[in-house]
Amino acid sequence: MRSGMFGNAVSISHQVIARVVQPGDTVVDATCGRGKDTLFLAQLVGSRGRVYAFDIQDEALKSTRELLNKNKCLNQAVLINANHSQMASYVEGHPSACMFNLGYLPGGDHSLITNSKDTLRALSDCITLLAPQGIVSLVFYPGHPGGQEEMESIEKFLSGLPQQLFEVIRASFLNQINCPPQIICIEKLGGGQL
Numbered sequence: 001m002r003s004g005m006f007g008n009a010v011s012i013s014h015q016v017i018a019r020v021v022q023p024g025d026t027v028v029d030a031t032c033g034r035g036k037d038t039l040f041l042a043q044l045v046g047s048r049g050r051v052y053a054f055d056i057q058d059e060a061l062k063s064t065r066e067l068l069n070k071n072k073c074l075n076q077a078v079l080i081n082a083n084h085s086q087m088a089s090y091v092e093g094h095p096s097a098c099m100f101n102l103g104y105l106p107g108g109d110h111s112l113i114t115n116s117k118d119t120l121r122a123l124s125d126c127i128t129l130l131a132p133q134g135i136v137s138l139v140f141y142p143g144h145p146g147g148q149e150e151m152e153s154i155e156k157f158l159s160g161l162p163q164q165l166f167e168v169i170r171a172s173f174l175n176q177i178n179c180p181p182q183i184i185c186i187e188k189l190g191g192g193q194l
């Protein structure tokens with residue numbers, strides 16, 4: 001099946017992030033998995049920039065390291081074997097973008113999934129660290145166990161953010177079958193703190 005100009009949920013988040021991130025920026029991949037998003041971010045920030053990439057699985061960090069190395073992007077990456085709920089202890093500076101591609105490791109253990117408690121902690125710290133005009137993207141997979149509940153708790157948190165400080169949008173493929181992924185993007189509007 002030919003895909004349209006929007007592609008898929010992850011490519012929509014890439015399109016939004018690519019509009020904002022500049023060479024030399026600091027950015028975060030909260031769930032590096034097989035490293036595709038980390039590579040995308042590393043190519044955007046270039047050799048003068050920095051990507052902090054988190055995952056709780058050695059297998060994910062290994063895959064990410066190999067992919068970055070193959071594409072000569074390892075120098076600008078800091079790969080961190082830690083829960084993204086600890087993001088604030090690791091990230092220096094103010095990221096212009098942060099990606100949360102949630103769920104489980106493709107081709108890995110499907111029982112090791114992101115969860116609402118840790119995702120909420122990470123997201124809350126992330127929007128505080130974020131640079132003004134910075135973007136956070138989240139891709140949710142409501143079709144797997146726990147995915148719907150995680151999405152609903154994040155939506156509840158984001159619905160309460162003050163609109164003068166953050167713009168929050170949601171996108172989805174309304175006519176796709178089988179619980180398609182959902183996208184939320186957040187822009188930090190000014191320098192104001194919560």
Ligand SMILES: C[S@@+](CC[C@H](N)C(=O)[O-])C[C@H]1O[C@@H](n2cnc3c(N)ncnc32)[C@H](O)[C@@H]1O
Nearest residue numbers: 031032033034035036037055056083084105114
């Ligand atoms: C859908 S995959 C990410 C895909 C990845 N961005 C890519 O481009 O391949 C989700 C990842 O989140 C990781 N994960 C689950 N809970 C986590 C947590 N609390 N902190 C950090 N990573 C977590 C999983 O191990 C898995 O690798």
